[in-house]
Amino acid sequence: MRIRRILAAVIATAALAGLGLTGAATATAATQGAPTYVTPSECKQGGGTADLADNTCKGGTHNGEKID
Numbered sequence: 001m002r003i004r005r006i007l008a009a010v011i012a013t014a015a016l017a018g019l020g021l022t023g024a025a026t027a028t029a030a031t032q033g034a035p036t037y038v039t040p041s042e043c044k045q046g047g048g049t050a051d052l053a054d055n056t057c058k059g060g061t062h063n064g065e066k067i068d
Contacts, residue, residue: 037061037067042062
């Protein structure tokens with residue numbers, strides 16, 4: 001009888017942990033999917049240079065981000 005209780009507790013814990021990991025993975029995938037865009041002025045304010053030929057910000061805090 002004691003083994004059944006322990007086994008039930010282990011299964012319940014594993015199920016709850018699995019749900020938590022699934023939610024965290026979904027949240028991480030959602031935040032990584034959208035590309036970020038900055039304006040040329042935001043690029044300059046962050047210490048970078050707006051490269052309009054490549055439409056990217058070079059240097060600073062927005063390095064490598066696309067310019068909109």
